[in-house]
Structures are given as structure tokens and as C-alpha cells.
Amino acid sequence: xxxxxxxxxxxxxxxxxxxxxxxxxxxxxxxxxxxxxxxxxxxxxxxxxxxxxxxxxxxxxxxxxxxxxxxxxxxxxxxxxxxxxxxxxxxxxxxxxxxxxxxxxxxxxxxxxxxxxxxxxxxxxxxxxxxxxxxxxxxxxxxxxxxxxxxxxxxxxxxxxxxxxxxxxxxxxxxxxxxxxxxxxxxxxxxxxxxxxxxxxxxxxxxxxxxxxxxxxxxxxxxxxxxxxxxxxxxxxxxxxxxxxxxxxxxxxxxxxxxxxxxxxxxxxxxxxxxxxxxxxxxxxxxxxxxxxxxxxxxxxxxxxxxxxxxxxxxxxxxxxxxxxxxxxxxxxxxxxxxxxxxxxxxxxxxxxxxxxxxxxxxxxxxxxxxxxxxx
Ligand SMILES: [Zn+2]
Numbered sequence: 001x002x003x004x005x006x007x008x009x010x011x012x013x014x015x016x017x018x019x020x021x022x023x024x025x026x027x028x029x030x031x032x033x034x035x036x037x038x039x040x041x042x043x044x045x046x047x048x049x050x051x052x053x054x055x056x057x058x059x060x061x062x063x064x065x066x067x068x069x070x071x072x073x074x075x076x077x078x079x080x081x082x083x084x085x086x087x088x089x090x091x092x093x094x095x096x097x098x099x100x101x102x103x104x105x106x107x108x109x110x111x112x113x114x115x116x117x118x119x120x121x122x123x124x125x126x127x128x129x130x131x132x133x134x135x136x137x138x139x140x141x142x143x144x145x146x147x148x149x150x151x152x153x154x155x156x157x158x159x160x161x162x163x164x165x166x167x168x169x170x171x172x173x174x175x176x177x178x179x180x181x182x183x184x185x186x187x188x189x190x191x192x193x194x195x196x197x198x199x200x201x202x203x204x205x206x207x208x209x210x211x212x213x214x215x216x217x218x219x220x221x222x223x224x225x226x227x228x229x230x231x232x233x234x235x236x237x238x239x240x241x242x243x244x245x246x247x248x249x250x251x252x253x254x255x256x257x258x259x260x261x262x263x264x265x266x267x268x269x270x271x272x273x274x275x276x277x278x279x280x281x282x283x284x285x286x287x288x289x290x291x292x293x294x295x296x297x298x299x300x301x302x303x304x305x306x307x308x309x310x311x312x313x314x315x316x317x318x319x320x321x322x323x324x325x326x327x328x329x330x331x332x333x334x335x336x337x338x339x340x341x342x343x344x345x346x347x348x349x350x351x352x353x354x355x356x357x358x359x360x361x362x363x364x365x366x367x368x369x370x371x372x373x374x375x376x
Contacts, residue, residue: 005269005372006211006230008203008211012206012208012267012364012368013204013267013280013287014205014265015201015203016202016203016260016261017201017202017260017263018199019199019258020197020259021196021250022252022258023056023250023252024060031192035054036056038052038053039052040167042171043168043170049059053174054176054198056249056250057165058161058162058163061162065160066086066119066123066249070082070119073235080228081115095123096178097119098120099126100127101126102129103127103152106154109216112218113216118235120156121226122235123158124157124160127153157212159208159209159213160207160208161209162205167201168281168282169200170282174199175198175199178197179193179197181195184347190249193250195256197256201215205276207274208237210233230256241362263318263319264280264315265316266291266316267314268312268314269368270309272307272309273309273372275295278290278291280293286323286331287321288315288317288323289323289328289332292355296333296353299352300348300349302350302351303348308352309351310353313355313356314357314367316357324357325342329355342356342357
């Protein structure tokens with residue numbers, strides 16, 4: 001399992017209860033700072049309606065994640081490669097990632113970039129080059145050749161993906177509220193200002209394309225692998241833990257540090273094809289059952305094309321919307337399923353599915369780690 005698992009695809013969905021947050025604000029309008037918002041579809045009565053809801057961007061989460069990668073890579077006892085741009089992101093004002101470097105200075109193309117920086121490996125990059133176009137065909141990771149116009153620059157799609165933080169789609173699951181404050185200034189006296197705070201049960205989706213980590217094409221289109229790939233896969237997972245335990249995400253934290261808890265979530269690890277979990281929202285059918293049902297259909301369908309798909313899933317249910325393991329399995333597999341304890345596995349034609357219940361977010365990250373590397 002372990003070697004195969006290192007070529008797998010990980011999907012994570014989380015439910016976060018967040019109070020009084022101003023974590024992703026848009027430009028101030030005079031003395032008013034509005035929260036970022038996004039239109040979402042909610043059910044009202046027996047119809048669907050679009051409403052404005054508080055949101056936070058995937059870019060905000062990715063920024064926090066990159067900060068965590070730098071912290072972890074630079075504090076590790078044995079060196080993990082970091083380029084100067086990523087190491088000095090604070091003084092540069094963000095993650096520049098060698099964007100203006102000469103692409104030709106990277107002898108082995110994309111591979112040279114990821115070999116020399118774990119942040120660029122795990123979060124992608126774009127080195128724009130000098131604008132020559134159409135001069136080269138580039139071979140992308142995974143081996144497919146891309147047709148058509150190509151910039152002479154170098155780029156990489158991030159193997160780690162983040163969704164927007166979006167509220168659970170029920171009118172009672174989110175709220176905005178302008179909060180009035182006063183700032184004292186010796187020259188002008190009291191200066192009132194208003195910050196729009198939000199509270200929501202947010203959902204977040206994360207995906208990790210494990211097989212892409214530490215692997216990239218060189219200039220001959222040959223996919224090469226870094227020597228410390230296992231450590232980078234472990235880093236990808238531990239950086240996630242650091243983002244939440246260190247509350248690295250968000251903004252305005254000096255006076256608007258939000259209260260939050262990860263109340264529920266699920267993870268899946270699939271091979272050889274990617275599988276993503278259903279959104280972790282409250283509904284008539286539990287999102288874990290829905291994911292399980294979809295996983296089963298996928299595994300059965302792929303069996304008919306002689307692909308032995310393996311999907312392992314785990315979940316935790318702090319706010320009681322996912323249900324217990326026995327009822328989830330019975331609702332999908334039927335009464336005949338003998339689900340006992342916290343784990344259920346079955347063969348589905350040529351493939352297999354397992355579902356496990358864990359205690360919390362940390363146990364879930366440990367579970368993913370154990371699936372990839374085997375139990376220590
Ligand atoms: Zn870098």
C-alpha cells in the first residue's frame with residue numbers, strides 16, 4: 001500500500017465555526033471596511049435563491065499555507081530547500097517566487113525550480129520569462145504534452161488546492177454585522193471607524209495531488225523526482241496542521257482575532273484516480289454518506305474498465321451532522337452490511353473502499369499520514 005499511496009490523491013473537507021472575524025476584507029470605503037462576500041445558493045422554502053454571504057478566498061488560505069511551509073522548512077533540523085524569495089517573503093511583501101528570474105538560469109527547467117524550493121514545489125509558481133511565445137512545446141507533469149502557444153517562462157500548477165471559505169448554505173448559518181470602533185489620534189481626537197465582522201459555519205475544501213509533489217519535468221520532458229520526496233509529502237500535511245493550530249490564516253488579527261473551532265470534516269485518499277469528497281454541509285443525506293455512495297459508484301464503474309480503484313475515507317463529527325458509522329454504511333450498502341466499531345471495509349468489484357471514524361482534525365491528519373507512509 002505505502003508505495004502506491006505515495007502516488008495517491010488526497011481530498012479534505014472541513015467545517016469551521018468562526019465567530020467575529022474580519023479575516024478577508026476588501027478595500028476600505030472611507031471609514032468603513034467591508035468584508036469580502038460571495039454569492040451563494042441557499043434553499044428558501046421549496047426553491048433555491050442566490051444571496052450575498054461572507055467569504056474568504058482560497059488565496060488567503062494559500063498564503064497562510066505558504067507561510068507555514070516557510071516556518072516548517074526553515075525550522076527543520078535537517079535543511080529543506082527554500083529559495084531566498086520565499087525565505088524573505090515578509091520583507092518582499094509576499095511570495096514573489098523568482099517571478100522575474102531568467103528562465104534559462106534553471107538548467108533543468110521546472111525540475112530545477114522545485115528542487116531548490118519546497119514552497120514552489122508545493123504551491124506552484126510562474127516565472128514569466130521574456131515573452132517569447134510559440135518557441136517551445138512544454139511537457140507537463142503526468143506526461144501529457146500541451147499543444148499550442150507556449151510562453152518561454154516556467155510554471156507549475158500547485159499540487160495543493162484550496163477552495164474559498166464559504167458559509168454553510170442556510171440562512172441561519174452566517175451573518176454580517178458592522179462593528180463601530182473609535183481610534184484616538186492626538187491631532188484629530190476621536191476617529192470613528194467601522195469594520196464589518198462576520199460569523200459563519202464555514203466549509204473549506206483542500207486537495208493534495210500527492211503524486212505531483214517533488215516531481216517535475218526537466219527540459220527534455222522527462223519527469224524527475226527529488227531525493228527528499230517523502231519529507232516533502234510529510235511537510236505538505238504538517239503545514240496544514242500548522243495553519244490551523246497557529247491560526248496563521250486571516251487578517252486584522254491584532255484587534256480582531258477570531259474565535260474558531262474545526263467542528264467536523266472528512267478526508268479521502270484515492271488511487272489511481274483522484275476522488276474528491278462532497279461538500280461538508282447539512283442536508284437530508286449526511287455528506288459522508290453521500291461521499292461514500294459516490295465513491296462506491298466510481299469504484300464499481302472503473303472496475304468495468306479494468307481499473308482497480310481504491311478509496312479510503314475517514315471523518316470526524318464534532319457537530320453531529322455526519323452520523324455514526326453504522327448508519328452511514330447501512331444507508332449506502334444496505335442492512336446486510338456488517339459495520340462494527342469505527343471501521344468498515346468492503347471489496348467493490350475490482351476495487352475497494354474503507355470508511356473510518358476518527359476523533360478530530362489531528363487524528364484525521366495522522367490517519368492520512370499513516371495511509372501514505374504506513375504506521376510508524
Ligand atoms: Zn521559493
